[in-house]
Amino acid sequence: MSLLKIDSLTIRAGGQVLVKDVSLTIEHGARVGLIGESGSGKSLTAFAVVGLLPPGLKAKGSILLDGVQVIGAADQQLRPLRGSAAAFVFQEPLTALDPLMKIGRQVAEPIARRHRREGRSASRQEIAAEVRHYLERVALPDIDRIANSYPFQVSGGQRQRVAIAMALACRPKLLIADEPTTALDVTTQAEILELLSTLVREEGMALLFISHDLPVVAKVVEEVTVLRRGEIVEQGPVRAVFSAPQHEYTKMLVEAAAAFDRALGEPVR
Amino acid sequence: MTLISVESVAFSYGRKPVLHDVSFTVKKGVNLGLVGESGSGKSTILKLLLGLEKPSGGTIRFEGETLNLRDREFMRRYRRAVQAVFQDPYSSLDPRQKVESIIAEPLRALRIPGDHHAAIVQALADVGLPADAISRYPHEFSGGQRQRIALARAIVARPQLVLADEAVSALDLSTRIRIVELLKELSQAITILFVSHDLGVVAALCEEIVILEKGRIVEAGRTADILANPQHPYTRKLLSSVPRMPA
Amino acid sequence: MTDLVELKAPSSARRTARSLTLAVGLILVGLHLLVGILTLFWTPYDPTAMTGGRLAPPSWEHWAGTDRLGRDLFTQIMIGSRIALTVGAGAVAIAALIGVTLGVLAAFATRTLDDMLAATFDILIAFPTLLLAMLVVAATETASLFSAILALGIAISAIVGRLTRILAKRVLAMDYITAARTAGSSWLSIVFRHVLPNIWPTLSVNFALQFGIAIIAEASLSYLGLGAPPPNASWGRLLQEAQGTVYTAPFGAVAPGIALVSLVIGMNLLADGLRDIGDPTRRGRR
Numbered sequence: 190m191s192l193l194k195i196d197s198l199t200i201r202a203g204g205q206v207l208v209k210d211v212s213l214t215i216e217h218g219a220r221v222g223l224i225g226e227s228g229s230g231k232s233l234t235a236f237a238v239v240g241l242l243p244p245g246l247k248a249k250g251s252i253l254l255d256g257v258q259v260i261g262a263a264d265q266q267l268r269p270l271r272g273s274a275a276a277f278v279f280q281e282p283l284t285a286l287d288p289l290m291k292i293g294r295q296v297a298e299p300i301a302r303r304h305r306r307e308g309r310s311a312s313r314q315e316i317a318a319e320v321r322h323y324l325e326r327v328a329l330p331d332i333d334r335i336a337n338s339y340p341f342q343v344s345g346g347q348r349q350r351v352a353i354a355m356a357l358a359c360r361p362k363l364l365i366a367d368e369p370t371t372a373l374d375v376t377t378q379a380e381i382l383e384l385l386s387t388l389v390r391e392e393g394m395a396l397l398f399i400s401h402d403l404p405v406v407a408k409v410v411e412e413v414t415v416l417r418r419g420e421i422v423e424q425g426p427v428r429a430v431f432s433a434p435q436h437e438y439t440k441m442l443v444e445a446a447a448a449f450d451r452a453l454g455e456p457v458r
Numbered sequence: 459m460t461l462i463s464v465e466s467v468a469f470s471y472g473r474k475p476v477l478h479d480v481s482f483t484v485k486k487g488v489n490l491g492l493v494g495e496s497g498s499g500k501s502t503i504l505k506l507l508l509g510l511e512k513p514s515g516g517t518i519r520f521e522g523e524t525l526n527l528r529d530r531e532f533m534r535r536y537r538r539a540v541q542a543v544f545q546d547p548y549s550s551l552d553p554r555q556k557v558e559s560i561i562a563e564p565l566r567a568l569r570i571p572g573d574h575h576a577a578i579v580q581a582l583a584d585v586g587l588p589a590d591a592i593s594r595y596p597h598e599f600s601g602g603q604r605q606r607i608a609l610a611r612a613i614v615a616r617p618q619l620v621l622a623d624e625a626v627s628a629l630d631l632s633t634r635i636r637i638v639e640l641l642k643e644l645s646q647a648i649t650i651l652f653v654s655h656d657l658g659v660v661a662a663l664c665e666e667i668v669i670l671e672k673g674r675i676v677e678a679g680r681t682a683d684i685l686a687n688p689q690h691p692y693t694r695k696l697l698s699s700v701p702r703m704p705a
Numbered sequence: 706m707t708d709l710v711e712l713k714a715p716s717s718a719r720r721t722a723r724s725l726t727l728a729v730g731l732i733l734v735g736l737h738l739l740v741g742i743l744t745l746f747w748t749p750y751d752p753t754a755m756t757g758g759r760l761a762p763p764s765w766e767h768w769a770g771t772d773r774l775g776r777d778l779f780t781q782i783m784i785g786s787r788i789a790l791t792v793g794a795g796a797v798a799i800a801a802l803i804g805v806t807l808g809v810l811a812a813f814a815t816r817t818l819d820d821m822l823a824a825t826f827d828i829l830i831a832f833p834t835l836l837l838a839m840l841v842v843a844a845t846e847t848a849s850l851f852s853a854i855l856a857l858g859i860a861i862s863a864i865v866g867r868l869t870r871i872l873a874k875r876v877l878a879m880d881y882i883t884a885a886r887t888a889g890s891s892w893l894s895i896v897f898r899h900v901l902p903n904i905w906p907t908l909s910v911n912f913a914l915q916f917g918i919a920i921i922a923e924a925s926l927s928y929l930g931l932g933a934p935p936p937n938a939s940w941g942r943l944l945q946e947a948q949g950t951v952y953t954a955p956f957g958a959v960a961p962g963i964a965l966v967s968l969v970i971g972m973n974l975l976a977d978g979l980r981d982i983g984d985p986t987r988r989g990r991r
Contacts, residue, residue, distance in 0.1 A: 226630035227601070345496070374495035375655055379699035401631055404701035428704055443703075445635035449658030450703045454685045508887045537889035550880035554902040560881075564888040611884065 190256060192217045192362055192395050193238065193275075198250040198260075200233055200242065200419070207246065208233055208419040215363065220389060220396040222406035222427065224442070225416035231399050234416070235365050238397075239275050240267040255362060269306060272299060272359035280368040282348035286340040292351050293336030296320045299358040323354040328384060346377035350384070357388065363395045370405060382408050403446040407431060415439050459486045461521065461619055461649060462507065462540075468515035469502055476502050477673045479516070484619065489645050491660035491681065492653040493696070494670035500653050503670075504623050507651070508542055509533065538568050541612040545624035547604035551596040557582075557607055558592040564615040581610040585640060602633035609640070613648060620644075622652045626659055638662055657700050661685060669693050727978025733971025737964075741787035750777040752784055752938075760954040769960040772946060778957060782964050785940040788933065789920045789968055792854055796919035797912050799858025800865045805908070807862075808869025809896055812877055823870065829863030835922050842931045850933035853926050857919045868911055872904035906980060913976030917969040924965055940965045 193215040200208035208230035215221050225231035237248050240259045252259040255274040259267060276299075279285040286295060300319045304311040311319075324332045327350040340348055349369060356364055366385065370378040386409050389396045400406050406413060406427070413430050415423040415438070422436040434440045462484040469477040477499045484490050494500040505511045506518060509527055518525040520536050527533060541564060544550040551560055561578045564570070579589045585606040596604055605625065612620050622641070626634045641650055641663055654660050660667060660681070667684055669677040669692070676690040688694045750756045755775040756767075763770045769778035811822035829837065834857070841856035876882065876899065885895050926932045927941025938946075940961040947957035 226632060375657070376495060376695055376699040379701070382701070402701070403631070404703050407704045408701050431704055442631055445631050447703055448635060449662055452661035453658055453697075453700060453702070454661075454682070456698075456702050508883070510883070510886065534889060537887065540887075542884065542887045544880040544884065546880055550884055552879075552881045552885075552899050552903065555898070559898075563885055563890060567885070567889040567891070567894065608884070611888070615888075 191215065191253070192219075192255060193397075194251070194253040195234070195238070196251040196253075198234065198237060198248060198252060200230065200237060201247045201249070202245055206419060208237070208248075210250075211416070211419070211421055213414055213421075213424075215395050215397060217362065218393050218395055219412065220398065220410040222410035222413040223397060223399045223416060224401065224403065224406055224413055225399075226401050228418060229416040230419035231416050232367055235277075235367055235397060235399055238363075238365065239271050239277075240264070241271075272302065272361060273306065274361060275363040275365055276356035276359040276361035278349070278352050278356050278364065278366040278369045280371050282345060282352045282372070283340065285352050286348060288340055290339070291336070292324075292338055292340065292343070293317075293320055295340075296323055296336070296351065296355050296358055299355050303359060319358070323358045324351075326357060326388065327351070327354045329354075344377075345373055346380065349373060349377075349381055353381075353384065353388070357392065360392075361394060363397060364389060365397045365399070367399045368401070369398075371400070371402070378405070385409055403431065403442060404450065415442070460484070461486045462651075463519045464503070464507075464516070465519065466516035467503075467506065467513045467518060469499075469506065469511065469513050475673065477513075480670075480673070480675055481516075482668050482675065482678055484649065484651055485666075486618065486649055488666055489650045489652065489664040491664035491667040492651065492670065493655065493657060493660055493667060495655055495696075497672060498670040499673040500655075500670050501623070502673075504542075504621060504653050507540070507621055509536065534568055538564070538570070538615050539618045540621065541615065541617040541619075542621045542623065543605070543608050543612050543625045545628055547601045547608060547628060550608050551604055553596055555595075556592070557594055557596070560596070560607060561592075561611045561614050563611060568615060570615055577614055578610070581614040584613060584644065585610045600633075602629055602637060605629060605633075605637055606640070609637075609644070613644060617648060619649045619651060622650055622654075624654050624656075625652070627654065627656060634659070657685075657696065669696065723978055723980075726974050730971050730974030730976075730978050733967055734975055737786040737790060737968045737971065740783050741790045744784050744787050748780045748783060750780045752776060752780045760950055760957065762954070763956055770954065770956050772943075772957060773950065778943070778960055781938055781943055782940070782961055785938065785943060785961060785964060786968070788850065788939045789923065789965070791850070792857065792923040792939070793916040793919045793972070795854035796857035796861055796923075797916050799855065800861035800915060801912060803859070803862035804865025805869050805901075808866040809873050809900060811866070811870040812873035812900075813892065813896075819870075822866070826863045826867040826870070829860075830867060832860075834860045834864075834918065835925050838922055838926060839929070839931060842926065853923055853932050856926075857922050860922075861915050861919060864915065865908075865911065869904065869908065872907055873900050876900050876903045910976045910980050913972055913979060917972040917976075920965065920969055920972070 191214045195211060195213040198208055198211045199206065211234055223231045223234065233242065236242050238252060238254055238259065240262060242248060248260050250260060254270055257270055297316050297320050300316050301311065320336060321332055324336060329335050329347060329350050335343055335347065370381050373381060382405065396410065398406060398410050410427055412425065413427045414421055415430070417438050423430055423434065423439045430439060431443055434443045460483050464480060464482050467477060467480045468475065480503065492500050492503060506513050509525065512527060520539070523532060525536065558578055561581055562574055565574050565577060578592060582589060582591055587603065587606050587610065596607065599607065626637050629637060638659055650663065652660055652664055664681055666679065667681045668675055671692045677684060677688065677693045684693065685697065688697055753776065756777050757771045757775050759771065759773055759775045761767055761771040767777050767779060769782060772778055807822055811819045814822065837860035838856035841859055842852050845852040845855070882895060882899060885899060923932060923939060924941030924944065927939045928945045932939050932941055943961040944958055951958050
């Protein structure tokens with residue numbers, strides 16, 4: 190059984206159709222990219238997966254996440270899915286973290302939640318050890334200091350690592366990363382992409398990577414789905430889509446990305 | 459011909475130094491890219507060039523004359539010659555003004571004589587917008603179109619230099635490439651100083667490049683040379699960090 | 706979310722509700738305004754003339770009955786509309802002049818001056834409007850309509866000043882201000898072309914609310930005997946006079962109360978409805 194199976198998903202806001210007839214399947218451990226520009230409905234699709242659409246939006250179709258039908262399900266049924274089936278990493282690590290809570294405590298929350306869900310209580314020491322483990326896992330330096338810091342006291346890249354650690358701590362089967370490097374510097378972006386690729390492979394998670402940036406997507410996924418104004422225009426293996434795009438829109442995107450790429454000349458070694 | 463020369467400029471916010479001994483020149487007709495990550499000091503250099511801050515050391519010269527914020531006559535000439543475009547197409551246009559009034563701002567503020575209406579229509583045509591945009595409000599336009607309006611404002615007074623601060627970073631890829639092409643086209647008449655963290659865009663637009671790290675210039679020169687043969691370790695790291703299209 | 710959902714700004718149902726709010730507000734305030742203007746030329750009776758029995762209940766001759774001295778109450782309430790509107794408009798005008806000027810000044814000022822002005826606003830706001838107004842009236846010694854207006858205007862100016870400062874600071878942080886500066890615009894032209902138009906919608910709503918507050922405060926001042934003396938009696942004074950006879954002639958207190966409430970509600974509805982006007986981004990797309 191597939192981990193995620195979206196079938197003819199349509200999202201409406203009043204009379205406006207924001208996502209139209211989107212189908213997408215993610216197998217266990219697969220890495221899938223969702224490419225789209227602003228207004229393409231790529232983030233909405235991701236939020237629909239965990240049943241967290243903004244109020245006023247209505248979803249139709251079918252979303253099977255880890256065997257559970259998300260559409261039409263009550264919030265109570267979905268809550269156990271969030272985190273354990275799918276966890277999020279967002280674009281802006283500054284607003285994704287609570288500014289008034291120390292990083293250690295923020296990472297401890299999903300850990301404690303997971304233990305509660307599994308029906309066993311963990312001691313403070315156990316949780317503290319797990320916090321350390323996950324902060325180590327995302328390659329943060331000087332873990333004691335960072336665990337004791339507030340989000341504003343660490344750099345943007347470190348904040349994003351913390352956000353990833355929090356997502357990891359849920360032990361999700363699917364990691365949904367929504368433009369996780371857009372707000373970061375180029376060198377930091379490279380590090381975070383590297384980290385994400387490694388973690389996803391090592392933990393055996395599936396990845397849904399959402400971005401408008403073609404070369405970034407190409408770095409971390411195997412398959413891509415290209416969205417335009419809420420509709421899928423193209424789907425396939427990343428190399429095939431990027432080397433021989435079929436749809437006019439994909440061709441235009443690939444050509445634009447290639448133009449900037451060409452301007453950079455041969456990659457330096 | 460040298461348009462602007464930045465000579466050993468230093469700057470600090472309070473006690474915190476953000477620029478150390480920065481020197482480079484902007485030559486007429488040669489687009490220059492100022493590349494750096496957060497904390498590199500590129501935004502500070504921009505503020506200095508815009509005359510919004512004063513350097514704490516060194517001098518900035520415009521056509522040989524020292525930039526002096528107190529000299530009103532000089533500043534008027536400088537402002538007319540040097541205009542700017544910003545990153546966020548949403549916050550850079552006053553939502554309550556019609557496009558005509560937005561683009562007219564430099565003409566009005568600098569008391570430039572002549573037919574303002576005709577100049578505005580021309581500027582709109584130059585950036586590829588229809589003349590009927592003139593009576594509309596910013597919210598009626600998309601991000602890319604807004605950035606075109608901001609560009610029209612920057613070129614309406616026929617400046618010599620346009621300072622572009624991450625001017626395409628907030629745009630979608632498909633829009634980004636079109637704005638870069640527009641900038642290229644405009645740069646036949648106007649020199650562009652492009653401040654950005656995005657090497658691909660800078661490489662597509664600028665003949666020369668200055669690489670900044672933590673308030674210092676680590677490398678400067680012709681873009682093609684630096685991309686092909688980066689000398690400084692930081693430049694190399696920066697270049698290898700840029701994600702590339704799969705071959 | 707990275708891709709913003711661009712929902713079509715205010716839905717039609719909400720827009721209808723808004724315009725209904727505005728319409729009711731306009732009707733209530735307009736009615737008081739018409740009556741207020743009318744009293745300059747005509748009233749049913751001479752407000753000072755004893756035209757009927759004392760404390761008469763409402764009748765065809767006296768729609769709101771008469772007061773202790775047999776004077777027509779409806780006439781007095783009509784005049785009260787004029788006074789209330791004068792007080793509201795005057796107080797808000799004074800508050801706007803002082804508050805907006807100081808608020809904008811603070812937003813542009815250096816750190817020290819800004820802190821000083823901000824602290825002044827906060828201290829003044831800490832006093833209840835009414836108490837502050839009482840102090841000002843006490844300082845002007847003679848209680849007159851003008852002293853009441855001045856007192857309320859000064860008391861409200863701190864609220865307006867603080868709001869203006871915050872709103873102006875938010876506008877000043879926008880890129881279009883930097884763009885204006887680099888285009889060569891002077892500070893004065895930035896204030897009039899960019900800052901004031903952009904803070905106006907929020908400010909105007911606040912003005913309408915303060916208008917209502919000023920009317921109530923003036924009624925309270927009058928009720929305490931610190932308002933305008935007769936024959937320019939305000940609703941507050943009518944309420945005060947009716948206090949002693951509220952059990953025998955309750956309508957003497959009810960009638961000015963209704964007038965007061967209807968104007969204040971009208972002003973508040975107007976404030977709510979006003980929000981959309983003057984904001985091009987909310988007027989719908991062409």
